[in-house]
Amino acid sequence: MSTNTKAIAFLNDAYRADIGSSRNSYPDIKGKCTISTEISSLSDIHVAEIIYRTQSFNGFDKYNDPNGEHKQGRFYYAAIAMDVVWEIHYYRDYFDKIPCEDPSDVSKTIRHLLITLAPRT
Numbered sequence: 207m208s209t210n211t212k213a214i215a216f217l218n219d220a221y222r223a224d225i226g227s228s229r230n231s232y233p234d235i236k237g238k239c240t241i242s243t244e245i246s247s248l249s250d251i252h253v254a255e256i257i258y259r260t261q262s263f264n265g266f267d268k269y270n271d272p273n274g275e276h277k278q279g280r281f282y283y284a285a286i287a288m289d290v291v292w293e294i295h296y297y298r299d300y301f302d303k304i305p306c307e308d309p310s311d312v313s314k315t316i317r318h319l320l321i322t323l324a325p326r327t
Contacts, residue, residue: 222319288324
């Protein structure tokens with residue numbers, strides 16, 4: 207794993223861990239988090255649990271993290287018998303969906319964490 211990949215994985219983990227907080231830990235990591243309509247329609251307790259499990263996810267392996275960037279994950283949420291799938295996308299700004307060239311550069315990267323539901327695989 208290259209130094210750049212390790213830096214990207216660190217930034218992705220730090221960003222994900224900070225979602226829903228006051229973002230005091232890593233204020234230089236810019237981004238937004240979007241949850242799907244299906245998740246937002248669940249009870250507050252389920253939404254909070256899904257966000258917590260996304261924040262603390264550490265089940266990375268060669269199948270769900272082939273590049274070592276910690277940019278996606280999937281876990282089973284038994285309370286609704288579905289999988290939660292999350293993925294971080296890298297953009298240059300908040301408005302245009304233009305991919306950034308170097309996600310290890312926090313000054314040029316907006317992280318967009320998308321959390322959705324999927325059928326159990």
